[in-house]
Amino acid sequence: MQVYSKATQKFLKICKAKAKEILIQEMKIDFNRSRVKWKNYSVPLSFVVFEHQTNLGFFNHHLYQIGLNKRLLLLNDFKVLADVIRHELAHFEAYLRYGSSINDHGTEYRDICKSHGWNEDIYGAKLKLSETLPHFKADNTKNEKLISRVQKLLSLANSDNLNESRLATAKANELLLKFNLTEEDLSEEEDETFLLRVLEGTKVNAKAKAIYEILTTFNVQPVFSHAKGHYYLEVVGSRVNVELAHYVCDYLVHELDYLWKETQKENLGLKGLGAKNSFFRGVATGYKEQIQEIQSSSFSNKDLMILKEDLEVRVKNVYSRLSYSSSQRIKNNSRSADLGKSAGKNLKIKKSISNSSIIKLLR
Known part of the structure; x- marks a missing residue:
């Protein structure tokens, strides 16, 4: 990191x-x-x-x-x-x-x-x-406890009870945002910003972009960093947010493929790369809408603006200039996108099955 x-x-x-x-x-x-x-x-x-x-x-x-x-x-x-x-x-x-x-x-x-x-x-x-060489002596006990609590709440969101699942997701999001809004966290004189590469591959695809969009809900700034025939998905933010984003990315790499396969089983005519890409985009849209609903009902616009401004300062510490671009030619399968959106609104972040520090997406 x-x-x-x-x-x-x-x-x-x-x-x-x-x-x-x-x-x-x-x-x-x-x-x-x-x-x-x-x-x-x-x-x-x-x-x-x-x-x-x-x-x-x-x-x-x-x-x-x-x-x-x-x-x-x-x-x-x-x-x-x-x-x-x-x-x-x-x-x-x-x-x-x-x-x-x-x-x-x-x-x-x-x-x-x-x-x-x-x-x-x-x-x-x-x-x-x-x-x-000296080892790090910083006391990260508070951070570790928060990460553990959020991970447990995200796992509770796996409940078959839809209301219980959404309450767990809401509580996890609320806990994370409240931590980031504490006066102590935002007023440290020497506040460190962290960057972690959580994903890499040869070409940015719809799955990587969907992971990018979902990670924005964890108060980090995802960034695609490009090199010769290679890319990294980096996340920038506070230590806690970056570590949680890594945990989530690790899980999504496998879960998105699983959701697509399960959706295909239930919708036999759903085939092709276009349909798959539309599904992934839909999942990201659905998940973000779910989190935005939670945030708007629990936090004021002022609170959310404070978090946004704090993240912007952190990003400037890492990238002097940051440009954004989007593809203008996207073939969208509306049926697949709607199915993805529905899956995204019910997406449950469980325990990751990978222990690697960076996930490779070569497809």
Whole structure:
């Protein structure tokens, strides 16, 4: 999970300055602002801060992005930080030279490190000093209890009793919104914003877009991030909202397909990709209408505006500019869309069956 705050932004400035020094002086590679000159190409290179208890860094070749663990900020050891940066820059160079097919820490990678005079402390899969790094000491007990309570309420929405099911959904939504509206939550001097990639694939499809729309009801801003032949669905918001959105996304990946298959069994003439896509769009519409009805009956427009404005500030902390686009050519199957809408109004978020940190949607 990526972290954005005043402290992490200052930390990133230090990291970028050190990376530039290493690239130019040790690797003999030009680096200006956020781009690297490689042969006749100008290649982007960005840096982020993330939370993880074991991984100190990563290089994402889809996004040309290096991640540095927040624990390095807490450690305040410049030598260890520089070695982690060297380790990830070597992955960056290995990708530029050989693509993504080579072994992560294989011969080619090690040869690159050795060519720059770096020893095993750099090219080892794990830095030897990682055990000495401080662990996160923040008390997230309140957040964990809230997430657990919301998850239980969402599971209670599985009741066959329609009224009981909707009451559970309403209570879960009310609990989440009340937490976000507390004065303590909105007035923290150093409030961290989090970004988590919850879905990825080769092409954004109707199912991914439906998940995007449903996640907006959990007080996060979903964003499609695109790279070469690849996309990520990212969610931005407070820690609690981002973690709950991940939980919901994990469940929806499987549930949407299940709902479609069950609807086909009951409606034998329902076939084709157009009908399936219309169904997914309908599910998102139905679910959002259900939540909007709950919110309008439980919260004032002023309350909802406070939440919207808080989320907008968080999004600006992550994305300096954010553009929105929509497809103008959509073939809609009205019957399938209506069936999807009905399913969406009765959609029940149960326990997720996947434990992966990011779900892959390659279809």
